Amino acid sequence: MPCERKPMRYGHSEGHTDVCFDDEGKCIVTCGSDGDVRIWESLDDDDPKSINVGEKVYSVALKNEKLVTAVSNNTVQIHTFPEGDPDGILTRFTTNANHVTFNSSGSRVAAGSSDFIVKIVEVVDSSQQKTLRGHDAPVLSVALDPSDEFLASSSCDGSVTVWSIESQTQVAQWKILQKSSDVSNAKSLCRLAWQPRSGKLLAIPVDLTIQLYDRNTWTHVSTLSDDLISQVVNVVVWSPCGKFLAAGTIGGNLLVWDVEAKLCIERQKHEKGFTVCGMAWHPSGGRIAYTDTEGCLGSSVI
Numbered sequence: 001m002p003c004e005r006k007p008m009r010y011g012h013s014e015g016h017t018d019v020c021f022d023d024e025g026k027c028i029v030t031c032g033s034d035g036d037v038r039i040w041e042s043l044d045d046d047d048p049k050s051i052n053v054g055e056k057v058y059s060v061a062l063k064n065e066k067l068v069t070a071v072s073n074n075t076v077q078i079h080t081f082p083e084g085d086p087d088g089i090l091t092r093f094t095t096n097a098n099h100v101t102f103n104s105s106g107s108r109v110a111a112g113s114s115d116f117i118v119k120i121v122e123v124v125d126s127s128q129q130k131t132l133r134g135h136d137a138p139v140l141s142v143a144l145d146p147s148d149e150f151l152a153s154s155s156c157d158g159s160v161t162v163w164s165i166e167s168q169t170q171v172a173q174w175k176i177l178q179k180s181s182d183v184s185n186a187k188s189l190c191r192l193a194w195q196p197r198s199g200k201l202l203a204i205p206v207d208l209t210i211q212l213y214d215r216n217t218w219t220h221v222s223t224l225s226d227d228l229i230s231q232v233v234n235v236v237v238w239s240p241c242g243k244f245l246a247a248g249t250i251g252g253n254l255l256v257w258d259v260e261a262k263l264c265i266e267r268q269k270h271e272k273g274f275t276v277c278g279m280a281w282h283p284s285g286g287r288i289a290y291t292d293t294e295g296c297l298g299s300s301v302i
Contacts, residue, residue, distance in 0.1 A: 006044075009297045012036060014293070015033030017032045017292065018057070018278040028299070035057055036053070058096060074113075075097075090123070091119050099141045100142075101144060106123065110143075116155070117131060118142055141154045141190050141192055145215070160174050160192065187232050189235060201215070205247065224247075226267065228255065233248075233249050233250075243258065246279060250276075276291070278291035
């Protein structure tokens with residue numbers, strides 16, 4: 001599959017970054033260890049808008065003109081978008097939140113923290129919270145399924161857990177990850193993702209592969225792999241149509257599969273081989289934005 005890629009742009013200081021698009025795909029939004037959120041009109045934007053939200057930002061999510069960040073003061077904050085005005089604190093943890101994400105409608109935010117806890121918060125009334133306890137180590141990543149029935153979380157305890165949001169109980173768990181003591185020394189961020197619309201499949205980065213699990217049976221139904229992958233898969237994202245899955249690796253590989261055919265249709269290498277730690281698919285499906293651990297932003301037309 002032919003692919004157009006522009007040179008990467010310096011976006012943030014060296015360290016962990018994250019990226020997302022706005023609802024219409026008009027802007028790319030990045031965050032980094034410099035504490036800034038940047039709003040880019042395109043990869044060619046020489047003057048992106050910058051919003052300082054804290055000392056460090058670990059994760060960013062955007063929906064319905066609400067910009068949510070996980071910040072190093074142990075809070076999950078909201079800012080208005082695109083203005084960037086502070087709009088309150090959604091929730092607090094006893095240590096850093098590592099990942100934040102919206103549900104598909106934007107009514108809820110889920111966050112996972114290094115205090116082993118996952119919280120699900122109603123955006124319009126942040127006093128309405130659900131707390132999921134059961135991990136034995138920091139939470140790496142969280143994902144809300146499109147039906148708002150389940151939440152999946154990955155953890156440094158080596159497990160991926162699926163929770164019933166309503167009952168706040170575990171419905172499935174797989175001990176498939178390498179254990180670590182903290183996010184900083186985890187082999188992978190294990191950014192997992194539900195298939196859009198149906199939520200039928202849950203995609204989980206496991207070592208050099210992506211494992212797919214069926215939501216009806218919680219069984220492992222498929223594995224995506226490729227000979228190009230020589231280092232651990234860090235992050236996966238589905239195309240909006242739910243047909244394709246993209247992955248970024250610790251070694252700087254970017255790959256796209258046709259999931260049903262189990263066929264890798266796109267392979268790229270980061271121009272400097274840096275770790276890909278953030279990925280987002282454009283809402284129209286034709287482009288992927290990605291960020292690395294050196295603070296840079298890239299984009300590929302698929």
